[in-house]
Amino acid sequence: MRIFLFGIDGLTFRILDPLMMRGLLPNFQRLQDGGVRSILKSTTPPLTPPAWMSISTGMSPAKHGVYDFWTYEQSEHGPRAHAMTHRRDGKAIWDVLSELGKRVVVANVPVTYPPEPVNGIMLSGYMAPGMQADVTYPKSFKEELLEAVPGYQIDLNPAVESGQAGDPLTETLKMTDERVAMLRLLLQKSWDFFFIVFTGADRIQHVRWREIMAFHARAVAYYQKLDEALELVMGSLRAGDLLVIVSDHGFQGIDRQFYIQEYLYRQGLLRLRDREAHRRAAFRNGVAERMRRVLWAMRLQGVPTFMRRQCYRLGIKALQKEPLIAKLPDLDWVNKHAWLQSVSGDLAGYADIFLDDTLTEDQIGTLAAALQEVRDPETGKPLVAEVHREDAFGTGAFAPRERHLVLIAGENTTMRAETGMKNLWNSCRPYGIHHPDGILYLYGAGVKKGITIDSAHVYDIAPTILSCMGAPLPREIDGRMLAEAFEQIPAKDSRTKEDSRVMQKLKKLAVLE
Secondary structure (H helix, E strand, O other): OOEEEEEEOOOOHHHHHHHHHOOOOHHHHHHHHHOEEEEEEOOOOOOHHHHHHHHHHOOOHHHHOOOOOEEEEOOOOOOEEEEOOEOOOOOOHHHHHHHOOOOEEEEEEOOEOOOOOOOEEEEEOOOOOOOOOOOEEOOHHHHHHHHHOOOOOOOOOHHHHOOOOOOHHHHHHHHHHHHHHHHHHHHOOOOOEEEEEEOHHHHHHHHOHHHHHOOOHHHHHHHHHHHHHHHHHHHHOOOOOEEEEEOOOEEEEEEEEEEHHHHHHHOOOEEEOOHHHHHHHHHHHHHHHHHHHHHHHOOOOOHHHHHHHHHHHHOHHHHHHOOOOOOOOOEEEEEEOEEEOOOOHHHHOEEEEEEOOOOOHHHHHHHHHHHHHOEOOOOOOEOEEEEEEHHHHOOOOOOOOOEEEEEEEOOOEEEEOOOOOOOOEEEEEEEEEEEOEEEEEEEEOOEOOOEEOOOEEHHHHHHHHHHHOOOOOOOOOOOOOOHHHEOOOOOOOOOOHHHHHHHHHHHHHHHHO
């Protein structure tokens, strides 16, 4: 059996279903009619790097070591952030299959830089520095790729991605054309397992949510390009092959923001390095809020965005040369009890609150209960939909040493890490953020037809693929085989884990001899 794993960052049934109802995605409709569909639950929180690594390994963040876009080095002066470009541990699907002699192609999967030696080809994805670096294995494939697709880019420029420069939709359509050209090239190779990720849905949904949900023609064009890429893949499948479609998380639109770091500040749980800066920021933010409301009343909502874009265009060439830099809160890192270290929660609707050793469990429980009581003053809806502790990250060598309180925001709301805000709640121009419910389709050999199964988890993808290919499952795997999606359970590898370890030792001895 060959398996094709087709990944789409941030794809959601909220968009897919209406487009299929309009007859605009015939190949996704083929999946729907001829295969199995399910919601695919993301990691907690639903963030791109840990979710893709859990899809790739079947393991929790505590085992593969990826939690965020950044990894933090702690010091007495506060944390220092470094870009997270590769998992810290855990065998991925392609590692297990390479060891068994299977040919693999891994293309544009996030957090795979530097590329790993595999029995086949690997092209690094999101979080790699760009095509100027050594982003392929073997190195010679980079030259082949650029000869076939001269303008190939791993991802959008950060300024374009954030909507601050250029047009994210135009640039995403261009990037997707390059991605499809890369796909055509790689489909000519020999492979047993093929894994590719398209990232454009996430990029445009963050900044063009309203246009997408209004089904504007240019926004719909992106999903039609995905559908065409899917047709290309389905046309390459043989009898006995399996196609798996996944997204790392879903998406939703929001127009309400809650300043969770400011809330913690007002509760006396953290201090700022410069208290006068907090007062100045509160004044500036109050003026900015009044100006924003005036512009909205005059129907000039786009003016601030336009002005920011002009400023970014002036420095875009310089910006492209800079590495990704994490923005850290300006906290008094010595005097803190509960705080947000990462600002990633805004784009994924969560808050990962770090808890100091000085807090008792009773105090943590009181804080959690108080946050669950917080209501939006405009809608009356609760701020928090889910509350988790650090065990949500799993157990393993990279489980957090400190205690955590992880909050997942309710619908239509996100949480921000700024301080110095006059109001804890704020209305904003609608934009898109992550949601825990991603998508899953299975189609092909042995798969049931036209049914929906109960929610699966990102941890379940790797064990399902490895089981279908008769490969041994790594001992550390957290997911399960999705047997309910198949007419009959595919044949499993008959060797025990002990047998597998013996075989590995024998192989090593053979090499030494």
